[in-house]
Amino acid sequence: MAYGDGPLLVLAGAGSGKTRMLTHRIAHLIATRRAWPSQILAVTFTNKAAREMRERVESLLDSRDQRVWVATFHSTCVRILRREITQLGYQTSFAIYDQSDSLALVKRVLRSMNIDEKGWPPRSVRSEIDRFKSRGMLPNEVIADGSLHDEQIGQIYRQYQTELRRANALDFGDLILLTVRLFENHPGVLETYRRRWQHILVDEYQDTNPVQYRLLRLLTGDSQNLCVVGDEDQSIYRFREADIRNILDFEKDFPGAKVVRLERNYRSTQAILDAATAVVSNNTERKGKTLYTDREGGEPIRFYEAADERAEAAFVVSELLKSVDAGASLGDSAIFYRTHAQSRPFEEELLKYNVSYVVVGGTRFYDRAEVKDALAYLRVLRNPDDTESLMRIINRPARGIGRTTVERLLMLSEEDGTSLHRAVERARDERLLSGAAAKRVPAFLAVLDRLRDQSAYDDSVATLLAAILEQTGYLRALQQDTSVEAEARLENLQELLSAAEEFERANRAAASQRDASQRDATQSDAAAGPRAEGDPVGELDLDEGPQNLIDLFLEQVTLFAAVDNLTEDDDRLPLMTAHVAKGLEFPTVFLVGVEEGLVPHFASQSDPAALEEERRLCYVGMTRAMDRLYITHATMRRMHGSVRYNPPSRFLAEIPAEFGVGRPRPGRSESFDSPRSSGAGPGEPRVDYSDSQLPADESPGAGTSGATGTRVEHPVFGAGTIVEVSGAGAGTKLRIRFDRAGMKTIVLRYAQLRMLP
């Protein structure tokens, strides 16, 4: 790892130890005195990755030195902007809008521009704006060089941006884009940060988008001390403008770049690795690499075709229970799917057997309505101009400020070109309101004022949150509601309070640690190690300065990713999308729903580049598995209320037969319309259909009419007695009375029945 200065590209295959590479390089830079800890910036995409890297750097340095800056793109930019954003005309206490805030704002903008949501679906408008931001484009640029459609989107984008500024708010895209603009328009500021960070390291470089690329170039400057680590085969964020060309063209962009390939896989068995490689090697957009492992052989990949999504879940859970019986713990396995919506049947099945599980992602805790409400109060206290938040809470709990009143106040704010809060204050001061609102609006403002006073002399976020819930009557309203939903909400709010307390604990600990290491730096020399003496961190210490605890808490929960919560020692079965799974590994992996329409997804089937990304996604899913990999799909699947028959994914046909057992039965894919049949193209078919689910000789009732009364065992329902046989051949159905699970109707063809003596 002893590569020195200059651009460095590390092509790190799946499971090749890229975090190890990164952390060792950091340690090496420090040990060889190429850089002080504070001169190193390491950027990741998730907080979890950042935390892991930070911990490993600390253990390598045998130090609690916090001054290596390891953080996500987004939180790094937030930290910079909190210091510098006044140069761009925003206030330091800016709010950060997540996707749902941003969507609400788009809707409001469309209404104010009299644009029909039918022709301009807010969700796609929001995502288009976001993608323009990811490409570094401002409204004018969108309007200038686009189609008619782009021109109109550009107009909406411009108005949206105006409203954000009025609210003193930034969306996720702004965090990066505004930082880039700050650096581009204020060379002096850029210079400060360039001096601070002499070496930059980037994790998951294949997922960077154009504006992130621009940011890295700006920060790198002439030093060219940029080390990027990535794997083009794991680029799966095209939809948010991640550009695989960034990694493919790195050597062109940074002439003289050294290239290192990490091709030894420390994770998976040969069978898993070879199968995954076989799939991804069908892509054209790749540099190509040859992964190898010492773990020769290994269990074959287990394929399973289920009748429908419930049978798929039943199979997975029964296999899981077998492994638990054999002594595995639940956290050793994981279920990966393409879309969050697929989690339900698995959850139901797991509940049935009392298996504890955790859905990673999906509806986030911080997206729950009551949690968002509470946070909206916090945000308004910090930044009254945050109109989205104010609109959220102005009548929650119900305080008689209804739609009409809000509408009127909103109009007032538009006339004045101010935030809603300003308009509300003006309405109060100039007595512009009549009727009930004339009393209720000032009363609401008074509550906010009182809370703001309180926050001024007590900086505990948890205390403030509790005061908010108390004094606004929010808690009381929920307590009076006896429904189970209200009870769940109260619990969630309690959890939020705990999170705030935990945040404060962690924050205090970090602060005192910083103080301690600062004392070390000034008081001792040799004892503090090579990093302390002469470290120029004082020039620009991002941990210091005007950090408001509430802001810090809010940005932490807003930039919080689902996966950030996942810990190694959690003994629950994790369920997640393949996207979320990237970067993780499990002894056993169930990759489910590997069907045309899901993997590859409908939306990606017509675009070759998108199709390659789906293939990479499949690759990512497969390469998470260390020892055992299951790949399943369902013949029939209920999606959005209707029934779909999806053929097995074309990617399955790309896996050489020798690596798997339990392939789909023949005759299936032919009877359905598949964009490209699952045949493997020219040459002999690579799919081995010989190993069907139920060997004929074990098949109860097959060809016999006297099956009634036969004792059978079902992998999920256990032992039972056949009480009725209907239909014949593949469509044979059995009524079985299970000893424990009761009466069930089972389609013979799909059930893994075993005859009992």
Next chain:
DNA sequence: TATGACATCGTTTTT
């Protein structure tokens, strides 16, 4: 102004 019944509608992945 709040609530509930009804219709509609779009269907991925996320910092």
Next chain:
DNA sequence: CGATGTCATA
């Protein structure tokens, strides 16, 4: 299917 929006009604 389920989330979201719209409309009518109390």
